[in-house]
Amino acid sequence: MPKLIDHKKKKEQIIEYTWQSIVNSGAKGATVRNIAKLAKMTPGQIRYYYPTHSALLDAVMEKVNHKVSQRIQEIFGQETLPEKERIIQAILAVLPLDDDRYADMEVWMAFQYEIHQAGTNSMGDEIRMLIQKSLQHLNEKQMLQKDLPLEFTTMRAHALVDGLALHKLLTPDRIDNKDAIKLIRAEVHSWLKEEYQ
Template identity: 25%
Template structure:
């Protein structure tokens, strides 16, 4: 009986080894030859699953974005509580999130010259901004958020502080400790509850 091949699993395995290569050696380490060897394929066999390296990298980028989404546990939360959860979930506060941030940082650089990756990241940012706006509106509706600072400015603050925290956790960790990130977040959230 012929062996049944799970093509989706093989694609996922290829993305896994690409992720590991990028984490260990940067984007330069993720050559087609290295990806194929790490996945246990002949070099040309990758073409059965991905058209080329760009497609593998794009799938790995999507994995990083999906990981960031998976950290968010909003079940039943709304308003200020949901805003807090969303902010905490996107902070580089453990090794897995720091690693995801490291991979995303590499992809941010690539998105400067790759339109498809740039558009994919913009889609992610728009989704994130939409959630922030929704939770701020809910918090105002619930009476928990009373600041006169416009929501657009608050959303910008969250995005910029989070992006900065992710970069700083990688390049100057002593200036972006988990404790410091939590203090900044609590200070920000406390401002929302004051007129």
Template identity: 35%
Template sequence: MPKKVDHHKRKIQIAETTWKVIVEEGIEQATVRKIAQAAGLSVGAVRHYFTSQSELLHFSMELVSDRVIQRAKARKMLKDQDTLEFVTEGVCQVLPIDEERKIEMEVWLAFSAKVLVDNTLRELSNKVYNDMHQGLKNVIYALQSLDMTKEGLDPDMEVHRLHALVDGMAMHHLLNPNHFTHENMTETLNYHLHSLLQ
């Protein structure tokens, strides 16, 4: 009797292999042929799920975004947990502070560069940007609604500033991990969020 294939799991396996190829060899090397080889599949098997490289990249990038969103939604505030600690941990979901998040961020940055020359990926890039911006907006507005922030704070400007800070820290760490460490990222984030408080 032929073995039943879980098609969703197979698509995720192919997408995760795509991440591996992107991280190790660059996004330009993430061809259907190379990914099939790395996944131990035939080109035909990969094309059964993804008819083009663009479709494969699109699914792979959506998976990055979905993983971050799932982690954020799965978080529950502990009974005695400090509010600032909880929101800080939320922001850390998008920072490369462990191996899993580092791979996600490396893949996302490679994808973002690809968007500059491939407009078919622009819509997804915009969606993920907006999702992340909304998540960071929730952080600032939560602190403000709890009367924790300084008087006269411009929340929309603070969302832009936090988004730029998160992107910048991720980039600095990926390019210079020995100079801008995990600890530097979390310390900088803590310093910044504390600067918004009364």
């Protein structure tokens, strides 16, 4: 009787091994040959599921985006958290403050580098959209300062989050987690009416 192959499971395993390979060796280490060795498969088997390196990286990036989105949704689902704290925790969810988020950020950076090398605009709008949604949420709750310049605030917060993420990834000893958290708290507090700070 022929052996049944669960193709969905196989694809998920390949994505997991690719993720591990990027974490261990960076984007350059995520070659089909290295991934095949980790997965105990042949390069041809990997290419059967993901014909190009870009397709493989796209699948891994989709996994990272899904994980981060889930983290943020879980935070917003915690109704016992005050509104301000939900926003702070959601923004912190994208920073590499623990091993899991650090690994996700490494994969994200490798992906950004890969598509930048291909001559494509590599910067996604996920963090900017998170900040815009956070500001919108606080505005709906009437917690924002009356004349807060939303576009400027979005740019400033986006630059802060990107900068912190990069520092935590490349020079993790320079800014410790407590200071990164304080900086995000101070940023969110600067958006709020005095009674909500």
